[in-house]
Amino acid sequence: MRKKIIWIMTATLALSMAGCSKGKEASKDSSVMVEGTTTPAPEENIQNNASKVIVTINDQEVTFDEFRIYLQSQRDEIVETYGNDIWSMEIDDEGTTYEQKFKQSVLDQIINIKLVCSQAQELGITLSEDELLDVDEYTSQFLSNFSQEAIDYYSVNKDIIRNIYKDNVLYNKIYESLTLNVDTNVSDEEAKQSVFQYILVAKYGYDADGKRFEYTTEQLEDAKAKAEQLHEEALTVSNFKDFALANSDDDDEVELTVGKGDMKPELEKVAFALKKGEVSDVIDNEEGYFIFYCVDEVDQEATDAKKEEIISERQEKAFNEMYKTWETSKEVKINEDLYNSISLKDDIVQ
Numbered sequence: 001m002r003k004k005i006i007w008i009m010t011a012t013l014a015l016s017m018a019g020c021s022k023g024k025e026a027s028k029d030s031s032v033m034v035e036g037t038t039t040p041a042p043e044e045n046i047q048n049n050a051s052k053v054i055v056t057i058n059d060q061e062v063t064f065d066e067f068r069i070y071l072q073s074q075r076d077e078i079v080e081t082y083g084n085d086i087w088s089m090e091i092d093d094e095g096t097t098y099e100q101k102f103k104q105s106v107l108d109q110i111i112n113i114k115l116v117c118s119q120a121q122e123l124g125i126t127l128s129e130d131e132l133l134d135v136d137e138y139t140s141q142f143l144s145n146f147s148q149e150a151i152d153y154y155s156v157n158k159d160i161i162r163n164i165y166k167d168n169v170l171y172n173k174i175y176e177s178l179t180l181n182v183d184t185n186v187s188d189e190e191a192k193q194s195v196f197q198y199i200l201v202a203k204y205g206y207d208a209d210g211k212r213f214e215y216t217t218e219q220l221e222d223a224k225a226k227a228e229q230l231h232e233e234a235l236t237v238s239n240f241k242d243f244a245l246a247n248s249d250d251d252d253e254v255e256l257t258v259g260k261g262d263m264k265p266e267l268e269k270v271a272f273a274l275k276k277g278e279v280s281d282v283i284d285n286e287e288g289y290f291i292f293y294c295v296d297e298v299d300q301e302a303t304d305a306k307k308e309e310i311i312s313e314r315q316e317k318a319f320n321e322m323y324k325t326w327e328t329s330k331e332v333k334i335n336e337d338l339y340n341s342i343s344l345k346d347d348i349v350q
Helices: 003-018 044-049 064-082 084-088 098-117 129-143 148-153 158-178 217-234 240-247 265-271 300-327 336-341
Strands: 053-057 060-063 194-202 204-206 212-214 255-258 288-296 332-334
Touching (some): 044 064, 053 064, 053 098, 053 336, 060 064, 060 098, 064 084, 064 098, 098 158, 129 158, 194 217, 217 240, 217 288, 265 288
Antiparallel strands (some): 053 060, 053 332, 194 255, 194 288, 204 212
16 A cells, blocks of 8 residues: 555656667657567557556546556566566466466556545545646656657557556545654654674574474584584674674574564563673574674664654554545456456557
C-alpha cells in the first residue's frame, strides 16, 4: 500500500520507453524503427482494443490502453535484466508462467490504485486547480521526452498518461488525508540504532558436501575454549574488525547496525549494555559463542532513518485499516478474454 510504490510505477514509464529495446531509440529528436520495417506504428490490434474496458473496480474503469501502459512500463526493465525467455518460465507446480504472474501483479497494483481513488467522493477529496495543473505539467514533461514517431510506435495516448498521473496525485492526497493525524513523535530510545562488530565461534560445521552438522560434545568444548582465547586476544587488538574478519566463523558479515528487538534476547541484553569501545564477555548462544565490540552506541543517521521508518509504518497501519474496509465491498469485473489475450513476448505489449 505504500504510496511511493505508485510514484515509482509512473516514473518508470519514461525510463522504459526511452530505452526498452536494443536497436531502437525513443529520444525527443529521433524516431523509433523496428528491424526489417520502416513503419514506426503500433500493431493493429492495439488500436482496435485501445478503448475497450479490461477491468472495472467499483465505478472506476481501466481500458486496455491504460493497462497496457502499466505493463509496458515494467515489462521492458524485466526483459533487459532477464531476457525475453523469462515470460515462458514456469514458476510453480501448477505450471503458472512468469508472464501470468507478472500480469496478475500489475493488475493487483491497478486495482489498489483504482479502489482507493473510487473513495474520493465519499471522503470529500478532490484535486485542486493547482494539483490539476501539476498533472498537466507531469504529462507534458513525460511526452516531451519522445519524438512523434516514438509516441506513434508505442501508441502513447496523452489522455491515458494524464489519467495515470491524475490517479497518482489523487491516491496520494487520499493517503495523506487518512494519515494526517498519525503520531509522528518517535523518541530517540525507541528508534536508537547502535553499531557493533562481532566474532562468532560456531557450534556447527559443514561436511564435504556442504551439509551442516552439529558439533559433538568434544567439539563444543573445543569451540568454547577457542572463543575464550579469542576474547582474551580481542581485549588487546587495535582493530577489532580486522581481527573479527580473520577469526570469525561468520566472516562475511562482522558488523551490524541494529536496534532493540533486532537480535536474540541473550545477545541484545549484553550488546546494548556496552559503551563505545568496550568488548563483551563470551556470550553462549544456540548458534555458537559470540564476542561483541561496540563501535557506536548511537548511529545518529541510522537512528533518524529508523524514526522515519517507524512513522511510515504507523501511517501504513492507519491507511491499511481503512483500506481493508473498502476491500470488503469492492466489486471487480474483468474482461477475461481481453485480459488473457495480452502478450508480453513482443517489444510492444499487445
